Amino acid sequence: MTQQTTTTTQRQMTGAEIFVRSLIEENVEIVFGYPGGAVIGIYDALHDISDIKHILTRHEQGAVHAAEGYAKASGRPGVALVTSGPGATNTVTGIADAYMDSIPIVVFTGQVALKLIGNDAFQEADIVGITRPITKHSYLVRDVNELAATIKEAFYVATTGRPGPVLVDLPKDVMATKTIFNYPKSVKLRSYQPHVEGNQKQLDKAVALIAKAKRPVLYVGGGVILSNAAEELKKFAHKTKIPVTTTLHGLGAFPETDELSLGMLGMHGTWYSNTAVNYCDLLIAVGARFDDRVTGKTDAFAPEAKKIHIDVDPSNISKNVKVDVPIVGDVKKVLQQLLPLVSALDTRDWIQTIKNWKEEHPLRYNNGKYIRMQHVIQKISELTKGKAVMVSDVGQHQMWMAQFYQYLYPRTHLTSGGLGTMGFSLPASMGAAFARKDFPIVSISGDGGFQMNIQELATIREYNVPVKIIILNNGYLGMVRQWQELFWRKRYSHVEMLSPDYVKVAEAYGIPGFRATVTSDVDDVIKQLFETDGPALAEFKVVKEDNVYPMIPAGQTYHEIIDIPNEKSEPIEGEEQTDLEMVTFSKG
Amino acid sequence: MSETTEQSIGQSARKHTISLLLENKFGALNRVAGMFSAKGYNLDSITVGPTEDASLSRMTIVTKGDDAIIEQIIKQLNKLIDTLKVVDLTYDSFMERELALIKIGTTSENRPEIMQVVEIFRAKIIDISHKTLTVEATGSGQKVDAIIKMLKPFHIKEIARTGRVALKREFVGEV
Numbered sequence: 039m040t041q042q043t044t045t046t047t048q049r050q051m052t053g054a055e056i057f058v059r060s061l062i063e064e065n066v067e068i069v070f071g072y073p074g075g076a077v078i079g080i081y082d083a084l085h086d087i088s089d090i091k092h093i094l095t096r097h098e099q100g101a102v103h104a105a106e107g108y109a110k111a112s113g114r115p116g117v118a119l120v121t122s123g124p125g126a127t128n129t130v131t132g133i134a135d136a137y138m139d140s141i142p143i144v145v146f147t148g149q150v151a152l153k154l155i156g157n158d159a160f161q162e163a164d165i166v167g168i169t170r171p172i173t174k175h176s177y178l179v180r181d182v183n184e185l186a187a188t189i190k191e192a193f194y195v196a197t198t199g200r201p202g203p204v205l206v207d208l209p210k211d212v213m214a215t216k217t218i219f220n221y222p223k224s225v226k227l228r229s230y231q232p233h234v235e236g237n238q239k240q241l242d243k244a245v246a247l248i249a250k251a252k253r254p255v256l257y258v259g260g261g262v263i264l265s266n267a268a269e270e271l272k273k274f275a276h277k278t279k280i281p282v283t284t285t286l287h288g289l290g291a292f293p294e295t296d297e298l299s300l301g302m303l304g305m306h307g308t309w310y311s312n313t314a315v316n317y318c319d320l321l322i323a324v325g326a327r328f329d330d331r332v333t334g335k336t337d338a339f340a341p342e343a344k345k346i347h348i349d350v351d352p353s354n355i356s357k358n359v360k361v362d363v364p365i366v367g368d369v370k371k372v373l374q375q376l377l378p379l380v381s382a383l384d385t386r387d388w389i390q391t392i393k394n395w396k397e398e399h400p401l402r403y404n405n406g407k408y409i410r411m412q413h414v415i416q417k418i419s420e421l422t423k424g425k426a427v428m429v430s431d432v433g434q435h436q437m438w439m440a441q442f443y444q445y446l447y448p449r450t451h452l453t454s455g456g457l458g459t460m461g462f463s464l465p466a467s468m469g470a471a472f473a474r475k476d477f478p479i480v481s482i483s484g485d486g487g488f489q490m491n492i493q494e495l496a497t498i499r500e501y502n503v504p505v506k507i508i509i510l511n512n513g514y515l516g517m518v519r520q521w522q523e524l525f526w527r528k529r530y531s532h533v534e535m536l537s538p539d540y541v542k543v544a545e546a547y548g549i550p551g552f553r554a555t556v557t558s559d560v561d562d563v564i565k566q567l568f569e570t571d572g573p574a575l576a577e578f579k580v581v582k583e584d585n586v587y588p589m590i591p592a593g594q595t596y597h598e599i600i601d602i603p604n605e606k607s608e609p610i611e612g613e614e615q616t617d618l619e620m621v622t623f624s625k626g
Numbered sequence: 627m628s629e630t631t632e633q634s635i636g637q638s639a640r641k642h643t644i645s646l647l648l649e650n651k652f653g654a655l656n657r658v659a660g661m662f663s664a665k666g667y668n669l670d671s672i673t674v675g676p677t678e679d680a681s682l683s684r685m686t687i688v689t690k691g692d693d694a695i696i697e698q699i700i701k702q703l704n705k706l707i708d709t710l711k712v713v714d715l716t717y718d719s720f721m722e723r724e725l726a727l728i729k730i731g732t733t734s735e736n737r738p739e740i741m742q743v744v745e746i747f748r749a750k751i752i753d754i755s756h757k758t759l760t761v762e763a764t765g766s767g768q769k770v771d772a773i774i775k776m777l778k779p780f781h782i783k784e785i786a787r788t789g790r791v792a793l794k795r796e797f798v799g800e801v
Contacts, residue, residue: 167653170657171660171661171664174707175707178652180652195707229648229649229708229710230707352704353701353705360694
């Protein structure tokens with residue numbers, strides 16, 4: 039590492055003070071953490087610091103998800119600080135989640151003193167070893183003189199190239215040792231130089247393919263949001279007149295009111311986006327990684343298409359699907375390079391075909407006397423008009439939140455996509471609330487996931503975090519139940535679940551709670567929820583058995599797609615046939 | 627060190643020798659070996675040692691896979707933050723050596739025969755006792771395999787092999 043100019047103080051400081059000063063140098067405004075024996079010195083150094091806000095979560099997993107939520111909503115690195123041993127091992131799920139979804143976070147873990155490492159000391163865990171396969175990189179700081187430079191490097195690695203989690207393990211004695219504080223202003227690693235610009239030859243090949251395309255589709259992933267390239271994408275799509283479908287993580291990268299928008303593709307994507315991908319003759323993947331939830335059976339994915347793949351991570355190229363023209367580089371930069379080279383295509387027929395598909399196969403559901411999750415989400419979409427940060431958990435509601443909310447802006451859709459971590463929404467929404475004050479923050483969970491990090495209600499109360507908490511309670515692990523219904527002969531093995539009284543739970547934590555049990559309550563409860571200052575919780579008792587469609591079953595092809603039944607479903611107990619109404623919803 | 631395959635190996639799979647230059651930092655070997663096991667790649671052998679530059683280590687990896695797998699292995703190795711350079715030597719002309727120590731149980735009757743084999747392979751006897759004889763054999767992996775095969779009929783008590791080290795040749799032809 040080369041150090042150019044540095045911030046230096048002649049005074050001797052402990053490692054703990056250097057740690058805090060380094061965070062200030064990195065402009066860290068907030069740390070989510072939990073103290074303990076190995077980090078007590080660091081917490082002592084944090085005590086008098088007003089430049090950094092420390093949020094005491096109620097579980098270390100909550101701290102890491104909050105750091106993720108902060109990073110996803112703001113685009114700045116999230117920071118978590120925990121103690122050694124169990125504090126460190128509790129961060130594992132959050133770190134794995136950030137790794138799968140390429141979220142820039144830096145996790146600082148306490149460690150036992152150097153001379154005790156390996157001795158099975160109290161609260162000792164080899165956290166660097168445990169997290170090695172789920173971090174972008176990790177460090178054990180063995181010398182206080184390397185501390186400042188290591189922190190600088192950790193933030194640099196986490197935020198550049200394909201972002202990801204970096205872990206820094208801090209032995210207790212190192213943090214008590216004194217040295218001169220010397221913070222490098224820049225960092226250059228000879229072994230790590232992320233690609234930024236696309237190769238000109240590859241760009242030329244891509245431009246030639248684009249010029250020939252008759253039925254092109256842009257397949258847009260989270261990379262567009264991570265590299266802040268939504269503007270460039272919009273210009274590119276409008277200039278070339280190429281329709282856009284996004285992945286789960288790409289939601290928000292392209293406004294879903296745009297005529298060119300196809301909504302989400304993949305296992306639970308719209309019928310028309312999957313159809314367009316199946317018949318397209320050119321697929322341009324932008325910051326997307328051909329995940330199995332998108333492709334299904336890989337050799338039948340976009341079978342007629344030439345494929346261009348723009349990605350910052352070379353190892354994503356031709357990993358799952360062989361592509362014709364790979365372009366390695368930062369998505370924003372590559373789109374900027376491509377923009378002047380492309381011209382308008384005549385895609386009028388193609389867009390008209392897609393428009394017909396949209397009319398024939400819109401997203402739809404049967405509304406009735408009892409509440410459907412789709413209805414609640416659609417109502418929030420109508421109320422907030424894209425101006426909210428929507429944070430989902432994992433399961434059926436996650437897919438419906440992707441389908442029935444109309445996304446307009448980047449960084450307004452937060453979810454655990456890669457790892458699929460139940461319990462993500464509540465702490466992540468808390469982190470997002472510290473990052474964004476302009477939009478309301480809406481956390482949606484099922485009854486299963488909500489109970490996995492329910493303890494963070496206390497954190498939300500303590501810091502008066504203005505999160506609008508929604509529980510869509512169907513008394514089931516709904517997505518598992520759906521698979522059991524469709525693929526396991528309706529043998530509902532251990533998916534039915536008892537919930538506490540969530541309104542009382544909210545009240546016990548000092549948070550106003552509301553409940554809706556029939557569809558006619560929904561508007562009022564949403565209104566109360568959004569009109570309450572600060573945090574508020576609403577439980578919607580929804581119909582127990584409902585399925586997410588369209589669906590391409592795992593590992594299958596477009597031709598096995600199960601579309602939403604076009605006829606009215608059977609009324610459930612307590613409903614009349616006349617209560618049912620088919621509601622349609624279209625993207626773009 | 628040898629690890630057997632976790633990933634099914636297709637028809638087109640072949641052996642590759644990959645040379646890796648990486649920062650000589652705490653846990654670097656772990657990161658490389660861990661990547662192979664996490665991704666389910668085959669790892670025949672892996673050797674690591676210091677280089678002319680004390681801040682760098684050179685690792686030689688022998689692995690098997692078809693072209694797509696080898697391409698991913700090279701990309702994944704490059705992705706590790708501490709990696710400076712990855713070269714697949716397979717398509718170049720390269721020098722490779724492996725060292726083996728072979729301890730053989732002997733009797734006064736068979737000792738001359740063993741010594742003959744050792745001489746033919748230009749190996750060395752580095753330890754001798756009334757009941758044993760230890761041979762140091764150096765050469766390509768094939769040569770080491772061959773001497774072990776020739777010594778098999780005798781009583782081999784223990785074998786230690788280093789795995790392959792390799793460097794690219796600078797010019798091709800008579801060396």
